[in-house]
Amino acid sequence: MNTSPASHHAQRLLEVSGLAASHEPIDAVLVSIFLEEHYRLGGRLERLATEKDDTFRLRTDAGDHLVKVSPPDEAEEVVDLQTAAMRYLEHAAPQLPVQRVRLTAGGDDSVAILLNDGRRRILRVFDFVAGPVLAQTNPDAEQLAKAGEMLGRIDVALRTFTHPADRRELAWDSALPPDGRTGRTHAGSGTSPGGPRGLPALRRDRRPEAE
Incomplete structure (x- = not known):
């Protein structure tokens, strides 16, 4: 087992970056329930491969959205940083083709959800920007x-x-x-x-x- 300072530093970086802990993927049916409850959105969810979030493309008759559920070990202030940066771009550079944050039915830019395992995760919805990866x-x-x-x-x-x-x-x-x-x-x-x-x-x- 590598116990060098560099190894400890690397492990700490993984932890603060939300990459250290594994978790079971959230069920798409449960995500659909939360979307209807908090965003009044319904449609077909398609899971997208991502590094750590549970991420989906939500297809609706009115257009598509990107749905993200933060990993359980990601600090909520870090998730808020990501969202705040997107909101800042919306006003500072509206001409840039970046995703826009969709607000909840209550006017919030994200919502904390409690899963069956007792862990809190953050649900967010964005406009979907189409294009090749x-x-x-x-x-x-x-x-x-x-x-x-x-x-x-x-x-x-x-x-x-x-x-x-x-x-x-x-x-x-x-x-x-x-x-x-x-x-x-x-x-x-x-x-x-x-x-x-x-x-x-x-x-x-x-x-x-x-x-």
Whole structure:
């Protein structure tokens, strides 16, 4: 068993990033009940593969939504950070094609739900942004440059955003040394062969292992 300081640090990063504990996937029928109760939404749920949240695409006659249920070990202030950032973008950069938070029937941007195992989890609903997933495509240099441009625009829009939970360490933070990132190698190191000068390489063999 590895008990080195680097190993302890890596384990702590996994815990604060909500990646340390396993949990049983929440039943889609139960999610449907909560959606009807708190959002007055009904439709067909399609489970989406994600790293840690239970995530669904909700198809309705009026349009599609993205439904997320936070993992049980994710701190609620971290979930609130994610939601607050989305709400901030909605007002600071309404022209950006990002998901919008749908409010509950009571006007809240999320709702805490209590499952049969006694654990609280956070349910949120967003507008669904249609389009291919990057991991399922073979993007060329121009497409990667456009993706980088969009990320830059989001970063600029969030430059004045603050939140009590925004200073924590994160397993995906490329500013950390490799042993502080739980041994994962991050996309963004090196230069893309044949691509625009300075374009970060996004190679599939260098994606985080947990994705």
